[in-house]
Structures are given as structure tokens and as C-alpha cells.
Amino acid sequence: MKGNFVYHNPVKLFFGKGAIKDLTEELARYGKTAQLVYGGGSVKKNGIYDAVVSVLKECGKTIVEDGGVMPNPTTDKLAEGVKIAREHGVDFILAVGGGSVCDYAKAVSVSVHCDEDPWEKYYIRFEEPTCEIVPVGCVLTMVGTGSEMNAGSVITNHHTHLKIGHVFGSEVMPKFAVLDPEYTYSVPRRQMVAGIYDAFNHICEQYFSGDDDNVTDDLCEALMKSLVKNSRVALRDPRNYEARSNIMWAATWALNTLLAQGKDTDWEVHMLGQAVGAYTDATHGMTLSAVSLPYYRHILPYGLPKFKRFAVEVWGVEEKGTDRQIAEMGLEKLHDWMKELGVATNISELGATEEMIEGIADATLVMDGGYRVLTRPEIVKILRESL
């Protein structure tokens, strides 16, 4: 644990079957008017919307509707949400959905009382909120982003082709989140596997950095092994509660700041994936899987001991051959698992074309915490290899 850090994660999690019913006491802490945020309406079909509305009404709350949050929430939608919040003077925001809905709710929460353009302040200048923050709660219906227990918020600006995430301080974290594994049963298989890969990659982004033997690295390996093990059960039997609940819990801990402690962290796969997402509007987890292997193959020589450890500890690769061979075998095992999951392994299938490469490269932020700080030609090379 080389660096100094402050760990503070006060999010209260209600976990398990029917956990929404345990929310009554918690809801009493907030005011009367709730902005109910959700996505394209699937929550209305699967009964989750009704369950949430029923608890809100039981607690005497007035509901202000804010549906239609898209998979990559935009600055235009953010403006709409802020307008709704201001018009109704909402007391808290309840997000019902996956990471996009949670991210959007947080963006609204720091923008309602903000005098400036939130895109410029939070996502371009990366400033912290100086205004009052509207409290946010989440009812999670899709697993992967970890947004339910962190202060991250990714917003897309279609006017400037930029998809940018800001990790705020702990005061922007949701106050509470409901994690009911059964709420994830109705998610289409493609979204389920994208979420699993998203969670796995969050761990990779934190694991593939640093040269010390950090206790966080051991925790990373535990969560990665658990995700792989349980994904295999969930692929065969998507309604297996044990597997789905393990995946849900592992995904939350994959990105709630714990695994970042004492680590430099990388996040370059996310930078590449988000740039692809800004051009293709593809599912977030799929953009990550599509660029992962070319990126990891490229940086492997710079972080060889860690890639070897990854092979041995996460994938059970035998320690035979050179370190390089062992490390490469680990990436082969990762590739095999991606095929099992059925996630994208190239960006062409997500709609990216050779013509977009320069633009995507322009939109790719370069991080300096990983094993290699990418140059522009390296970014272009990795993107070409991802085609």
C-alpha cells in the first residue's frame, strides 16, 4: 500500500431478494418530492417500476417522472432532467436502472443548484460541486458499472463527440442503493455479459498498475476469479440466484473505490472504449471488451510481472516456460472467456470503421497510471488492431 489515501464510502446497500421493501425507513430521511429516473421503459414491463412506485407511495412521496434516460446519457438529456428537478423543486432523486441511469441521476444531482454549465464545470474542467447536492438513491436493475456505490458519472456530448467520466468526491455518491439480484434476471443476455465484462475490466484497470505486492491486488484476483466462476453458472442458468447475486456483489466492489486504494490505476481501456462509444453509441461493456486484448498485448512487456501473476493467480496457468509465455497464456485464457461470454472482441462489430480511427484516437484521453503512457501512434495502432 505505497501511497497515502482517504477511504470513505458511506453508501448504504440493501441487498437481496425483495430488498426494495426494506427501503421504507431509509426513505423517511428525505423530503416529499422524488424525481423518479429510469430508462427506456423495460422497468415498466418487468414490474420493477410498480414495486418502486408502490414503496414511494407507501412513504407518502410525490413522484415526478423522468424516464427515457438513454444508454449513454447525453448533455441534452441532462439539461432536461435539471429543468424537471428545478420546476418541481425535487427533494431527492431515485434512479431505477443500470449504470447509465445512476450516472445520469448523479449528474442531475450536482447540476440542479449549479449556476454554470455542468458539462463545462464537471466534465471538461473536472471541478467538484460547490453548490447543494440533491440526494440520490439507486435501485439497480443491471449489473456492471458499480455506479450504485461510487461517485462516478459518465456523460456523452454528441455536439462535440466526447464521452467523459468524472469521479467526484464521496459526497456525490448515492445515499443508498437497492441491490436485488432477481431484478437482473430480465436483462437480455447481451446486456448481462456486457455488464460482467465491464465489472471484470474495472478490476483490470486497477490491478494492472504498480509494481508492489499490494493487498488490493489479492482482492482484485479474488473478485476476478469469482466473476469468471459465477459467469459460467449464469451463462448456463441465468436465473441461478447464487451466481447472479455473487456477480452483483462482486461488480459493486469492483468499482466502489476499495480496489483503487494504494494503486496508481490505469483506466486506458476505458478511455479507448469511451472514445469508441462516443462514435458508435455501442454498449459500454462491449466497447471495453473490443479494445482490451490489443491494448493488453501492447502493454504486456511493460508490466510483465503483473501479467504473469494475472495468468497464474486468476487463470491457473501453470508456471512453465518463460515469464512472457506464461503472461501471454493468461491473455489467451482471457480471450477464451470473452468468447464464452460472447462479448465483442473487435470494434468493427460495434460499427466502428477505418475512417473513424483518427477521430476515435482524437477522443481518447491518455492516462499515466498504468504500465505504459500511450503515444498517439500507439493509440492508432491499438485501435487498428481492434478493428
Add this chain to the structure above:
Amino acid sequence: MKGNFVYHNPVKLFFGKGAIKDLTEELARYGKTAQLVYGGGSVKKNGIYDAVVSVLKECGKTIVEDGGVMPNPTTDKLAEGVKIAREHGVDFILAVGGGSVCDYAKAVSVSVHCDEDPWEKYYIRFEEPTCEIVPVGCVLTMVGTGSEMNAGSVITNHHTHLKIGHVFGSEVMPKFAVLDPEYTYSVPRRQMVAGIYDAFNHICEQYFSGDDDNVTDDLCEALMKSLVKNSRVALRDPRNYEARSNIMWAATWALNTLLAQGKDTDWEVHMLGQAVGAYTDATHGMTLSAVSLPYYRHILPYGLPKFKRFAVEVWGVEEKGTDRQIAEMGLEKLHDWMKELGVATNISELGATEEMIEGIADATLVMDGGYRVLTRPEIVKILRESL
């Protein structure tokens, strides 16, 4: 993750070298008068007391002294601390020390404004506080108990020969804790290894329960492996920052409620150890190590798959032979590590005698979350084998 649960741990941790200096902003949140709680005075010799006082004064706080907290804080000392708090109308309590000092600070915090006898209310009837709770902060100088990030508090009543722990709700958790690995350098070797075993056993108590493949089990294994790995470095080189910081961080996560989620949890080793402690006043971690092996050998047949998994995943035992043989080999490896550490492996060396066995058995609470609910003859048998 079979059971439903609520996870909520809002403790703010300041981790790393010199982290005490980062406390200024945090201290501003609390009132003017601080009850400064510490133990036998070692913090005065090693400079930690001066560093803490200096930060408190810098923040304009008035200090009320409350030193002399003993290793197993007693009901008599608790009464003394409550008197001090009431007389000076303290605004917050700052505990500087190890688990006993933190546990004591929490006990005082829920007793200052309590009209009843705190021992009866909290440690006999296990009630939650209904009065105002004085905020507690911790500056940790000894690693092991996890008290800095949980709501547990163990108090000893010498009048009735009872040592009882109450795990309160999250409102009794410290508000903040300072974890500076360098503060643990001056701890005597015997205390260091007792703390390491204490932390390891906290994980065991949660791990050895349940028959599902819970993500928490994977996390348990990661933390156990990290503790073993880093203890070996710390034994050779007690001032190795990487090892001591990893041990400190692993010990905090070993008992901050995370590993209990979705688990039944056992805690019988603690019940046996605490009973031994009430009779011998021996160091907590040593009482745990002294009874562990007889207890685990006794329950092994009832939790065979988990003991096998423990052998393979934590100790790298080869999967050769019967499950029973593999599982027993895991306990042998645990025994070898205990010898390496130099922790107690029997209760005689802690001062327990054959004559005390019946009394210790009387004082041993029986838990029902583990693989075996012990009968009175089983408790006596385990204690005799521990002699």
C-alpha cells in the same frame, strides 16, 4: 450470497505515513472538547501522543485526559471514563491505541448519555443505544482487532468473570480513523504477531460457515493469503513499510462487516478465547491461537468441503488423497504458520490450568452459525485439548 443484508460502513479512513496531519479538516466537524483516550503510556514514549496532541491543539481543541486503558478494558474503567466525559461535557472522544482502546472509546460513547447500567444494557441484554452517542475517532497504533472500522466493543467484567463483545449498529462505528503503518513499528513482536493472528482468525470465523460458494469466501481467501505472505516479510523485517501497511489494511477489512455479508459466520473461537481471556487476562490474539487448532480439528468433519477449500486455496495444498487428508493438511499448514509467528498454541502457556476448565466452559457462549453447535462436553473436550 444467500441471505439478505444491509451493508453500511461510513467510517472515513486516513491511511498512510504521516496521515495524522490530514486530520485537520475532519476535526473541524466536531466540538471543542476532546476526551483523549489511550493505554499504558507507550504512546507517550514513541511520540504518537505528541503528534496527536499537536494536531488537536492546532485545531483549537481542549484536551481532557483519559489514559490507562488496560488491554482488556473493564467495567470499572468504563465507569471512570463515563465520569470524565460527563464532568467535562466532552464533544468527541479520540482513541489513540489498539483495539482495546478503540473498544473502550465506543463503550464510553454509548454510555455518557445512558441512564441505565451500560454493562447490563449493552453487554448482557445486547440492546442498541437509545441515547445520544458521543462521536469517536481512532488513531490506530496496533493492528488486529479491526475495531477502527467496525461497531464492535468488548468489555470485561472482573466481578462476574465475563468478557463480552457487542457488535452495535453502524451509528456506533468511529466517525474516522487514522491508519499510519509506521505507528505500528514500535509494537513489541509478541503484540504484532498476536494482532496478525487475531486478524487472520476474524477471517476464519466468517469463512468457516455456510455451504455456498459466496464471493465473500473468495475475498476471505485473498485477505488470508495476503496476511500470511506479509507476516513472513514482517517477521524478518518489522520495519518493512509495504508488509506492515498490507497487514494493517488487510486487518481492517478482516472485520469491518464486509466479510460477514451473506455469511452465517461462526465466532466460536472468539467465544472460547474470550472465556480464556476472562480467566487469564492473556492477550486476545494469543487466546484465539491457543484454542484454534483443537476447535478446528473438532469441527472439520462437519465442514469438510470448506476445510478442503481452505487447504487448497489458502495454503496451496495439492489435491492428492482423500478430502479429509487434504483438509487436515490445511490445518497442519496453519499450525506451521502459527509456529513461525510464535503465537500461543495452548492455553497452559497463557496461565490456564485444569482447575479452570469448568469455569472457562461456563463462560463460553455457544454460537450457532458455524459448522457445529457445541455441546457442553464438546467445549470441555476442546478446552482440555487446548491445555
